[in-house]
Amino acid sequence: xxxxxxxxxxxxxxxxxIRYYEQIGLMPEPGRTGGGQRRYGPTELDRLSFIRHSxxxxxxxxxxxxxxxxxxxPDTPCDEADAIARRQLKQVERRLARLEALxxxxxxxxxxxxxxxxxxxRVLEVLRDHSECLTEHEEIGA
Amino acid sequence: xxxxxxxxxxxxxxxxxIRYYEQIGLMPEPGRTGGGQRRYGPTELDRLSFIRHSxxxxxxxxxxxxxxxxxxxPDTPCDEADAIARRQLKQVERRLARLEALxxxxxxxxxxxxxxxxxxxRVLEVLRDHSECLTEHEEIGA
DNA sequence: CTACACCCTCTAGCTGCTGTAGGTTCAAGT
DNA sequence: ACTTGAACCTACAGCAGCTAGAGGGTGTAG
Numbered sequence: 001x002x003x004x005x006x007x008x009x010x011x012x013x014x015x016x017x018i019r020y021y022e023q024i025g026l027m028p029e030p031g032r033t034g035g036g037q038r039r040y041g042p043t044e045l046d047r048l049s050f051i052r053h054s055x056x057x058x059x060x061x062x063x064x065x066x067x068x069x070x071x072x073x074p075d076t077p078c079d080e081a082d083a084i085a086r087r088q089l090k091q092v093e094r095r096l097a098r099l100e101a102l103x104x105x106x107x108x109x110x111x112x113x114x115x116x117x118x119x120x121x122r123v124l125e126v127l128r129d130h131s132e133c134l135t136e137h138e139e140i141g142a
Numbered sequence: 143x144x145x146x147x148x149x150x151x152x153x154x155x156x157x158x159x160i161r162y163y164e165q166i167g168l169m170p171e172p173g174r175t176g177g178g179q180r181r182y183g184p185t186e187l188d189r190l191s192f193i194r195h196s197x198x199x200x201x202x203x204x205x206x207x208x209x210x211x212x213x214x215x216p217d218t219p220c221d222e223a224d225a226i227a228r229r230q231l232k233q234v235e236r237r238l239a240r241l242e243a244l245x246x247x248x249x250x251x252x253x254x255x256x257x258x259x260x261x262x263x264r265v266l267e268v269l270r271d272h273s274e275c276l277t278e279h280e281e282i283g284a
Numbered sequence: 285c286t287a288c289a290c291c292c293t294c295t296a297g298c299t300g301c302t303g304t305a306g307g308t309t310c311a312a313g314t
Numbered sequence: 315a316c317t318t319g320a321a322c323c324t325a326c327a328g329c330a331g332c333t334a335g336a337g338g339g340t341g342t343a344g
Contacts, residue, residue, distance in 0.1 A: 003290075003291075003341095004290090004291075005289095005290065005291080014332080014333075015290095015291085016332075016333060016334080017331085017332060017333080019292095019293095020331075020332060020333090024331095033291095033340080033341085034340095035291085035292090035339075035340045035341075036291085036292065036293095036339085036340080037290085037291055037292075037339095037340065037341080038291085038292090046270070049270070050269050050270055053269050053270075054269050055331090057244055057247060057248065057269070058241075058244050060330080060331095061330075061331070067265075067266065067269060070260050070263075070266065071260065071266045071269075071270070073260060074259060074260050074261030075259055075260070075261065076259065076260050077257070077258070077259060077260070078255060078257065078258060078259060078260040078262070078263035078265065078266070079257065080260075081255070081260055081263050081265045081266050082252065082255045082257065082263070082265055084265075085248060085251050085252050085255070085265045086252055088248055089245065089248040089249060089252055092241055092244050092245050092248060093245060095241055096238065096241050096242065096245060099200075099234055099237055099238050099241065100238065102199055102200055102234050103231065103234050103235060103238060105199060106199065106227060106230055106231040106234060107231060109227050110224065110227050110228055110231055113220060113223070113224045113227070115219070115220065115221065115224065116219070116220060117216060117217055117218065117219060117220060118212045118213065118215060118216050118217070118218050118219070118220040118222075118223055119216030119217065120220070121212075121220035121223050121224070123209075123220065123223045123224055123226075123227045124209065124212065124213045124220070124223050127192050127195050127196050127199070127209060127213075128188070128191070128192055128195075128213070145310090145321075145322075146321090146322075147320095147321060147322075156301080156302075157321090157322085158301075158302060158303080159300085159301060159302080161323095161324095162300075162301060162302090166300095175309080175310080175322095176309095177308075177309045177310070177322085177323090178308085178309080178322085178323065178324095179308095179309065179310075179321085179322055179323070180322085180323090197300090202299080202300090203299075203300070
């Protein structure tokens with residue numbers, strides 16, 4: 001039986017985050033000692049590992065909730081899990097495209113800065129005037 | 143003189159966002175009509191454009207605050223503006239590297255899913271077992 | 285039986301907005 | 315001059331996904 005601290009250490013999660021996951025129903029309410037402290041078993045360890053790993057792959061908590069649900073029902077067809085992963089992949093690809101455009105723009109800004117007074121700074125100039133941009137970058141979304 | 147709505151339209155910002163920027167001191171308190179409505183001039187239009195453009199390039203509000211400060215003092219050397227931009231570039235590059243690793247992992251997951259039962263789903267399997275990952279992806283940070 | 289590391293709940297804060305409620309003002313049309 | 319209706323005002327709550335702190339209780343090793 002693991003204390004919350006041990007579970008945290010084993011999964012690379014913060015204690016508060018585990019309690020938060022419990023609060024939003026992502027982790028089950030665990031057993032408690034007489035004094036009210038949480039104790040976890042291997043099931044919970046697996047579940048939290050799944051959650052952490054999914055987070056590391058960038059899945060939103062809602063998506064993880066769905067994935068966990070699917071994982072709990074081994075006999076259903078796996079189209080849905082597949083669809084969630086594909087959606088996530090699409091999102092990652094969209095973000096990549098955006099970030100690549102940003103990198104280009106930032107590189108250009110930085111390269112053109114000749115190190116004079118801020119009055120002549122290309123960095124500030126570019127920020128002042130959108131028309132100097134080569135690429136469109138309308139959305140901010142992460 | 144622009145109303146807040148017109149300023150919003152011209153810069154592609156929401157009205158509430160402008161008021162928010164004012165609240166956190168990023169935009170100045172503008173003049174008001176007798177009835178208490180905000181009225182903006184060209185200075186504010188420029189400032190907000192600068193902010194929006196910087197946001198589109200992914201700068202944090204604090205970085206933008208600094209950049210605006212620098213922009214207001216044209217005779218100081220521009221090393222700092224340059225440093226801020228370089229920092230932002232570094233951050234973008236770090237995020238890109240991370241996202242590329244995620245893309246690889248997600249692609250592999252999706253490709254290996256054969257469309258059977260969730261019990262055999264590679265997507266879920268991979269999420270369950272971190273050791274199947276080819277790449278490390280420890281941090282989640284945006 | 286005492287230290288002391290760990291646990292508990294509750295609440296507030298972070299970034300960067302966005303939305304809603306409930307009320308007022310402005311400008312155009314009659 | 316008066317009415318309409320869009321746009322404005324303030325104030326506050328909420329989003330994701332945690333994180334930090336206060337103020338107190340528990341568990342266990344020596």
